[in-house]
Amino acid sequence: MVELQRDKTFEPSGVHGKLKIVLHDVSGTLIRALGTIERRGYDYRDVHCTQRVDGDFDLLVHIEDTGGPNNLDTLCKQLERLYNVVSAEKVGRRKHAERA
Amino acid sequence: MTTATQFERQQTKILANREPKSGALLLLESIAAQGVDTIFGYPGGAIMPVYDVLPKVTSLRHILCRHEQGCGMAAIGYARATGKTGTAFATSGPGATNLVTAIADAYLDSVPVVFVTGQVTSDLMGTDAFQEVDIFGITLPIVKHSYIARDPADLPGMVAEAYFIAAEGRPGPVLIDLPKDVANALTTERHKWRPYPKIKPEMGQSDYISKAEDLIKKSKKPLFYIGGGIAQGDGVQELRDLVDRTNIPVVSTLKGLGSLPSDHPSFLGMLGMHGLKAANYAVQECDLLIVAGARFDDRATGKLDTFAPNAKVIHLDIDIAEINKLRKTDVYLDGSLKKNLAALNPGEAQCENWRHICFSRRDEHEWDYKSPIENMKTGGVYAPKLLHDLSRRVDRSAIITCDVGQHQMWVAQHCYFDNPKDHITSGGLGTMGFGLPAGLGAKLGAPNRTVITVSGDGSIMMNIQELATLFRYDIPLKIVLLDNSALGMVRQWQEVFFEKNYSEVNLDDNPDFAMVAKAFQIDAFTITKGDEVDDGIERLLSATGPILMHVKIDTYENVWPLVPPGRSNADMMER
Numbered sequence: 055m056v057e058l059q060r061d062k063t064f065e066p067s068g069v070h071g072k073l074k075i076v077l078h079d080v081s082g083t084l085i086r087a088l089g090t091i092e093r094r095g096y097d098y099r100d101v102h103c104t105q106r107v108d109g110d111f112d113l114l115v116h117i118e119d120t121g122g123p124n125n126l127d128t129l130c131k132q133l134e135r136l137y138n139v140v141s142a143e144k145v146g147r148r149k150h151a152e153r154a
Numbered sequence: 155m156t157t158a159t160q161f162e163r164q165q166t167k168i169l170a171n172r173e174p175k176s177g178a179l180l181l182l183e184s185i186a187a188q189g190v191d192t193i194f195g196y197p198g199g200a201i202m203p204v205y206d207v208l209p210k211v212t213s214l215r216h217i218l219c220r221h222e223q224g225c226g227m228a229a230i231g232y233a234r235a236t237g238k239t240g241t242a243f244a245t246s247g248p249g250a251t252n253l254v255t256a257i258a259d260a261y262l263d264s265v266p267v268v269f270v271t272g273q274v275t276s277d278l279m280g281t282d283a284f285q286e287v288d289i290f291g292i293t294l295p296i297v298k299h300s301y302i303a304r305d306p307a308d309l310p311g312m313v314a315e316a317y318f319i320a321a322e323g324r325p326g327p328v329l330i331d332l333p334k335d336v337a338n339a340l341t342t343e344r345h346k347w348r349p350y351p352k353i354k355p356e357m358g359q360s361d362y363i364s365k366a367e368d369l370i371k372k373s374k375k376p377l378f379y380i381g382g383g384i385a386q387g388d389g390v391q392e393l394r395d396l397v398d399r400t401n402i403p404v405v406s407t408l409k410g411l412g413s414l415p416s417d418h419p420s421f422l423g424m425l426g427m428h429g430l431k432a433a434n435y436a437v438q439e440c441d442l443l444i445v446a447g448a449r450f451d452d453r454a455t456g457k458l459d460t461f462a463p464n465a466k467v468i469h470l471d472i473d474i475a476e477i478n479k480l481r482k483t484d485v486y487l488d489g490s491l492k493k494n495l496a497a498l499n500p501g502e503a504q505c506e507n508w509r510h511i512c513f514s515r516r517d518e519h520e521w522d523y524k525s526p527i528e529n530m531k532t533g534g535v536y537a538p539k540l541l542h543d544l545s546r547r548v549d550r551s552a553i554i555t556c557d558v559g560q561h562q563m564w565v566a567q568h569c570y571f572d573n574p575k576d577h578i579t580s581g582g583l584g585t586m587g588f589g590l591p592a593g594l595g596a597k598l599g600a601p602n603r604t605v606i607t608v609s610g611d612g613s614i615m616m617n618i619q620e621l622a623t624l625f626r627y628d629i630p631l632k633i634v635l636l637d638n639s640a641l642g643m644v645r646q647w648q649e650v651f652f653e654k655n656y657s658e659v660n661l662d663d664n665p666d667f668a669m670v671a672k673a674f675q676i677d678a679f680t681i682t683k684g685d686e687v688d689d690g691i692e693r694l695l696s697a698t699g700p701i702l703m704h705v706k707i708d709t710y711e712n713v714w715p716l717v718p719p720g721r722s723n724a725d726m727m728e729r
Contacts, residue, residue, distance in 0.1 A: 081302060082290065082294065082300065082302075085291070085294060086294055089294055089295060090295075093295055125478060125479070127478065128475060128477075128478055128479045131474050131475035131477075132475045134475075135473065135475050136299075137298075137299040137319060
């Protein structure tokens with residue numbers, strides 16, 4: 055029998071956390087952001103979306119990693135790469151990624 | 155590429171024109187206003203309003219390919235050869251889904267292409283109407299951005315933004331899905347499009363440039379690891395200047411080939427799964443890896459946690475999401491590669507001993523161009539030697555496009571590249587069927603340059619219908635078809651990793667490819683012997699029209715070296 059071989063580098067690391075994502079009210083933005091989170095190796099534990107007075111949306115997601123090269127700072131950058139995502143940041147933690 | 159200021163000026167001009175026009179005409183005029191001159195497309199029901207007005211926009215040349223996938227890949231070839239944004243059209247439903255592979259290819263190789271798909275009328279969307287698919291939803295993970303046009307008055311701004319986004323920063327594909335009623339509707343309105351919100355930083359912070367320079371100065375074994383971002387970021391000359399200033403050895407990914415000329419004294423070759431031994435050993439032994447426009451792709455790194463195990467990392471990339479994604483970085487410089495490479499000035503690296511080790515190894519592992527296959531000694535064609543000879547005989551500005559498989563790796567290993575844009579290969583997605591349409595797109599974009607497509611017998615069958623496009627437009631593409639009567643790379647893996655259990659790789663019932671080409675009215679000939687190669691290359695290169703050279707090669711020829719999947723690059727297998 056062949057043993058299932060996985061690169062140990064990409065085992066679930068137990069990374070979990072909350073992200074606050076600000077989105078423009080443009081069709082496809084919400085699904086694009088949620089899809090990015092799933093494709094980059096995270097499961098949702100909780101999702102809240104509310105509209106702000108300026109028309110943008112605050113999306114709060116509680117996520118947990120499912121295995122992959124996971125790093126919430128990288129995920130935030132990948133989300134911010136999406137058009138109509140204004141910002142993405144970890145919440146509930148003080149520590150931010152260092153540049154160097 | 156359009157700058158943010160130019161984008162704003164275009165918007166102002168667009169808004170000033172209030173003639174009544176249909177959405178279809180607004181779309182085409184807006185595309186033409188972006189400087190687009192060539193569109194690759196295939197008409198159909200939902201996109202007919204666009205084709206109805208296409209003859210009115212005379213500055214647009216439409217190339218009718220014979221499959222929407224061909225359109226998409228031709229647009230990619232055109233974009234990569236010209237540095238402009240490509241454009242491809244298809245209708246709704248199957249037309250749109252046939253574009254999907256090309257869209258994914260453009261996404262993974264960061265190629266700027268705007269794809270326009272027809273869509274059923276707005277009132278039918280969501281009703282499972284005839285030829286309706288949710289192409290917007292299907293392509294969400296593989297586009298840089300996408301739109302569904304809901305109002306013809308949005309189209310001028312939407313098109314301007316689409317071309318801006320496709321080319322800005324890290325380039326990529328953008329999709330516009332155009333419902334038929336929106337294309338048909340007349341409007342005098344023009345909606346203002348909000349200013350494009352995300353402009354990438356121009357260059358990294360100056361203190362990080364100093365930190366990077368300090369790391370380089372302290373390093374005893376520095377190494378550049380370069381990728382496709384060098385060409386995408388227009389940083390070829392800046393890279394060459396930096397390499398010459400520092401004398402640091404260089405390894406390249408598949409997409410980075412040509413950023414340094416293949417015969418540059420500091421160039422060690424391609425790294426990774428089919429990389430050169432000197433390149434892979436250098437990566438394993440270096441103490442500083444300067445990564446420029448590369449993304450630690452698994453085909454380049456092998457088993458990630460064994461990659462450059464002793465090295466600190468400086469990472470230069472325009473896409474900050476690539477920094478620390480797979481490998482922890484010690485110093486990073488985001489923003490324009492061109493500007494960051496120009497700003498780095500650490501002086502000549504103090505690494506003479508390291509250079510000696512690297513280049514002695516390079517000389518030791520030079521290719522010998524003798525086939526390891528016994529029966530080739532009876533006079534068969536050895537593909538690596540053919541590609542080496544072809545590459546040296548063609549002019550240095552020639553463009554080579556390839557398909558995917560063994561021949562793709564042989565091209566990377568044995569062909570000479572003077573510029574990364576001369577090598578058009580499907581690096582990220584690895585799309586069989588890419589070579590021929592990409593070649594025709596490249597030739598249309600660069601009509602004064604020699605363009606050669608190297609393909610395999612498996613790959614060419616995936617888009618062979620584009621031979622008809624070559625004939626229709628008399629595109630003088632030169633095709634080298636390496637035919638080993640097998641899906642060669644899969645066969646090689648079955649030989650090496652699956653105990654020679656050959657499963658569904660035998661193609662010994664291939665058609666006579668020269669006859670197939672002739673049926674499409676393309677000049678073609680076949681060679682089977684090594685002593686026919688010289689004359690074959692001569693005939694190929696001297697042809698004035700499209701031509702196909704069908705080359706029979708041994709089924710059991712393999713690509714070496716080979717790093718087994720999931721293993722360290724240090725574990726290279728050899729013939």
